[in-house]
Amino acid sequence: MRPRKLTAVTETVDRGVKTVDWRELVNHEVVKAHGTGNDFVVFTDEYGEVSLTADTVAAVCDRHMGLGADGVIRAVRTTELPEGRKLFDQDPSVEWFMDYRNADGSIAQMCGNGVRVFVDHLVREGLVELPQGSQLRIGTRAGVRSVARTDGGYAVDMGPWSFMAGEDAREKGSDAVVTTDGLNVPRPGLSISMGNPHTVVALSEEDKLDQLDLRRAPSVSPEPEDGTNVEFVVPVDHDDVEVGRIHMRVFERGVGETHSCGTGACAAAAATRFWGGVDAPDRWLVEVPGGVLSVTFVPATDGTEHVVLAGPTRVVARAILV
Numbered sequence: 128m129r130p131r132k133l134t135a136v137t138e139t140v141d142r143g144v145k146t147v148d149w150r151e152l153v154n155h156e157v158v159k160a161h162g163t164g165n166d167f168v169v170f171t172d173e174y175g176e177v178s179l180t181a182d183t184v185a186a187v188c189d190r191h192m193g194l195g196a197d198g199v200i201r202a203v204r205t206t207e208l209p210e211g212r213k214l215f216d217q218d219p220s221v222e223w224f225m226d227y228r229n230a231d232g233s234i235a236q237m238c239g240n241g242v243r244v245f246v247d248h249l250v251r252e253g254l255v256e257l258p259q260g261s262q263l264r265i266g267t268r269a270g271v272r273s274v275a276r277t278d279g280g281y282a283v284d285m286g287p288w289s290f291m292a293g294e295d296a297r298e299k300g301s302d303a304v305v306t307t308d309g310l311n312v313p314r315p316g317l318s319i320s321m322g323n324p325h326t327v328v329a330l331s332e333e334d335k336l337d338q339l340d341l342r343r344a345p346s347v348s349p350e351p352e353d354g355t356n357v358e359f360v361v362p363v364d365h366d367d368v369e370v371g372r373i374h375m376r377v378f379e380r381g382v383g384e385t386h387s388c389g390t391g392a393c394a395a396a397a398a399t400r401f402w403g404g405v406d407a408p409d410r411w412l413v414e415v416p417g418g419v420l421s422v423t424f425v426p427a428t429d430g431t432e433h434v435v436l437a438g439p440t441r442v443v444a445r446a447i448l449v
């Protein structure tokens with residue numbers, strides 16, 4: 128899961144025109160869709176016939192030479208991948224697996240915006256039925272997730288959140304030091320797992336989120352072995368004490384700065400609520416450059432606390448890769 132460098136894909140230059148070759152996906156129909164500006168190329172590979180390589184993913188996601196996206200999502204039957212088969216054997220109602228890849232071709236365990244886009248794809252393609260109010264259980268590399276159709280999109284039970292550094296972080300409120308361009312001093316960060324890793328940094332209003340320069344990856348010390356997504360948050364002033372509100376910018380592992388990150392919004396809300404103490408609300412609105420995500424902390428039947436992420440999805444194009 129370590130971030131990988133964008134490697135060269137097979138390129139041919141014909142009369143001055145560079146053409147990239149995405150091999151396995153030639154002639155495949157794909158959909159370009161996004162959730163609050165976190166955009167994905169999505170395709171169905173029901174029987175797992177495409178052997179998707181990191182180079183192909185990077186080529187398709189290239190914003191100049193490809194379709195351009197923050198990641199690729201393959202919809203595949205759980206029975207067709209070893210990771211999915213395990214989930215299916217435990218619960219045969221889990222029929223579909225979200226095979227998620229970052230723009231650089233690396234594999235990530237989870238993608239919160241991607242789950243909504245993935246389920247919307249299954250519904251639109253007629254692969255599942257999901258009337259409003261009903262739930263669909265899908266497989267991911269972080270385990271099974273339940274998704275409900277809502278008025279304006281989908282709500283995903285993202286499972287429990289946890290401190291990556293354990294109880295030590297709970298006591299200190301941070302476990303890392305984060306440095307980034309645009310911030311003149313290093314800041315403490317709190318690392319939270321949502322199935323994938325996040326490090327959340329709180330900024331004061333004066334720090335001005337928009338002064339951050341996230342063209343280069345922030346440096347996180349100690350450096351997490353598998354890398355991390357880094358979220359910067361600033362509280363938003365508002366009157367409703369029942370709902371927390373934050374602004375967030377994110378640098379995603381394996382991608383770069385994105386317009387939104389669903390798991391990042393959950394981690395950012397979890398960290399901010401933790402810093403806020405016992406009176407902090409259970410419902411949060413996370414404003415990202417691509418829109419607003421809703422994050423709610425709910426007690427689960429197994430005694431843990433689950434995070435429910437809700438937000439919109441939008442399909443922008445259907446294409447055949449040539």
Ligand SMILES: N[C@@H](CCC[C@H](N)C(=O)O)C(=O)O
Nearest residue numbers: 235238239240323388389390
């Ligand atoms: N954009 C996603 C997160 C995608 C994976 C992430 N870049 C990672 O490597 O962990 C989301 O909406 O959660």
